[in-house]
Amino acid sequence: MGRAAAHQFLGRHPGRWEIAYQEDNRAAAAFWRQAARDLVGIRWSGERRPVPDKPDAPPESWLSLTVPEK
Template identity: 40%
Template sequence: MTAEAAFTLTLARPEEAPLLEGLMQFYIYDFSEMEPPGSTGFELDGTGRFEPYPYLDRYWSEEGRIPLILRVDGHPAGFALINSHSHRDDGHVERNMGEFFVARKHRGRGLADWALHEILARYPGRWEIAIAQRNARAIVFWPRAIKAAGNVSEIEEIQGDGIHWTGPIWTFVAR
């Protein structure tokens, strides 16, 4: 990113659902490379697309769901989907990072960190971010980015129980 690149984070409007659906295809594609050999998940259908994300429509109809679009210089560059779902059996959170994606062109240039810090500033509360054990890049990114946010406290890492979640779960409070 050059110093002149403008990052923006906007609440997605219902008419932007097709944009999120398109970005979701790239997100799912990235996850597909993490599937173990022999897996039947993350297969392309007869039209060359992945199955649609099953909860996307709920982001405009259910309370507590927040769809956000990340842009660089006005161009779509990623998204964040926030909900209140906990990945722990006994967990309660106000905010959960349901999905988070930055297009490959914009990775490693500060957009993801900027977006997370902006999101935490706009949406305070008790947060949870669950990381799939197989997502090695995310396991490195999330704890560093969370700890670098200036408005977080009570940071704790919990291991998923293997039933509700497999992988680390980060909980914290954003003020």
Template identity: 40%
Template sequence: MTIALTAVDEPDKPVLANLVQFYQYDFSEIRDLELTRHGTFTYRYLDPYFTEDAREAYFITVDGELAGFAMARHDADEDGSWNVAEFFVVRRHRRRGVARDAARQLFSKHPGPWTLSFDHGNPAAAALWRSVAGSVATGTVTESDRYPPDTDVAITRLRFHVAGGA
């Protein structure tokens, strides 16, 4: 099984937008996401991934077949870390190591500090991200919890440092 990350270019923006709908559909089980009157979910951050240098979007493929996406942003104003903004693997490819491999590839693109957050209501994400961060981190992985009203939902934020060749 060959897992790859491929940069999403402007002509592929509609494909990414479609995948974001599946991602938000899955998230609607744990977050209060509502459909628009058109039967879609609203995601207001898509355009910046095609207009801002500090944001990157990738398709995740398995043996050349589309299997999800990863979106990251560089928080230069905050602490200089890269942040996993959104990450999604379609159900068919879950629990096969696809997310783990794709995440490791994402982290290796930008050695240095990284952050990511996961909802307390998403135990599968908690297990995945703690495991992957622990496997790529040089040094400790720090965790901090945030709760409403500081955030929309209760989350855990991981901070860690990735050496080259994660």
């Protein structure tokens, strides 16, 4: 149900997206990676970035993808 909602939302708003999540949240990491694969195949990337103004926080994982117009 969650992936279907993500697909519907992102499908209605094509363009470049960046989605942040905590890598320690394994369910979120698996969810967003699979959602990206379902939407755009292998045309997505991921990177870790520091949390702004929170030097002691673990870095966030960022997923970047471009949802094409239909």
